[in-house]
Amino acid sequence: MDLEDYRSKIVNCDYRILKVLEQRYNWVLKVSNYKEKNRKPILDKKREEGIRADFLKNMSHTYFKRYHEEEFIKIINAIMEVSRDIQYRKIYKKNIVLIGFMGCGKTTLGRILARKIGVKFLDTDYQIEKRLMMKVGEIFSTLGEEYFRKVESDVIKNIANGFHGVVSTGGGSVLNKSNVKYLKSSGKLIYLRSSAENIFYNLKRSTKERPLLKQNLNINYIQKFIKSRHEIYNKVKDYEINVDNMSMDKIIHYIYRIM
Incomplete structure (x- = not known):
C-alpha cells in the first residue's frame, strides 16, 4: 500500500465515525426534548463522570490507553461539550x-x-x-x-x-x-x-x-x-x-x- 491508500482508509474511518456521530446527535435531540418537557438541567455531572469512567474502562486494554489516553480523554470531553451545546440550543434557543x-x-x-x-x-x-x-x-x-x-x-x-x-x-x-x-x-x-x-x-x-x-x-x-x-x-x-x-x-x- 502507498500513502494514498493509507489516506483512503483513514477517510473511510472518518465516514464511519461521522455516521455514528449522526446517530448520537439524534439521541441527544431526544434527550433535549425530554429535558425541555420535564424542566431538567442540561448539565448532569454524575452522568458525565460515568461516561468518562466507562470510556476509560473500555480503553484499558487498548493501544490508546498506553500511548494516547490524554488525547482520547480530550475527544470524549469535546463530544460531551458539543452534546451540551446541542441541548442548550434546543432548549434555550438563544x-x-x-x-x-x-x-x-x-x-x-x-x-x-x-x-x-x-x-x-x-x-x-x-x-x-x-x-x-x-x-x-x-x-x-x-x-x-x-x-x-x-x-x-x-x-x-x-x-x-x-x-x-x-x-x-x-x-x-x-x-x-x-x-x-x-x-x-x-x-x-x-x-x-x-x-x-x-x-x-x-x-x-x-x-x-x-x-x-x-x-x-x-x-x-x-x-x-x-x-x-x-x-x-x-x-x-x-x-x-x-x-x-x-x-x-x-x-x-x-x-x-x-x-
Whole structure:
C-alpha cells in the first residue's frame, strides 16, 4: 500500500465515525426534548463522570490507553461539550446576554449561571483584555476608549457568529447600535437593574479598575451615570430583573423561567 491508500482508509474511518456521530446527535435531540418537557438541567455531572469512567474502562486494554489516553480523554470531553451545546440550543434557543451598569453583578451571575446550566461563559471585557494582553484600565489610559470600543465591537460580532451560552457584557457595550444588533441576533438581553447604593457598595468591594469612574466613585455621580444609561438599557432589553435584595439562586431561577 502507498500513502494514498493509507489516506483512503483513514477517510473511510472518518465516514464511519461521522455516521455514528449522526446517530448520537439524534439521541441527544431526544434527550433535549425530554429535558425541555420535564424542566431538567442540561448539565448532569454524575452522568458525565460515568461516561468518562466507562470510556476509560473500555480503553484499558487498548493501544490508546498506553500511548494516547490524554488525547482520547480530550475527544470524549469535546463530544460531551458539543452534546451540551446541542441541548442548550434546543432548549434555550438563544444566548443569555446580561446587560446593565458596572457593578450590578453581570460577571459573577453569568459565570455561576453558565456553570449551573453546563454551557460556556464569555465575558466581553475579559475577551478584550485577553486579546490585547492588557487590563481594561490600562487599555483606556494608553490606547483610549475609542480603541477599546472598536475591539469590543469585534468581540461582540464574533459572539453572533457561533457562540452558544451565557454572555456578560461591559456596561457601555449597548450604547453602540451595531453591538445591540449583533447581540440580539443571537441572544436575549436581560437587563440587571440595580440601585446606585447597591452598585456603589459592589464597586467599593471590587478590585477591578473602572476607568469611566476615575475619581468619581460616589453615590451622586453613580446616580447621574445610571440615569444617563437607564433609558438605553430599557430600550434594548428583552427582560429586566431588579437584582437588589435578590439572592443569586432567585435570580437564576427567574432566568430559567423567562428563557
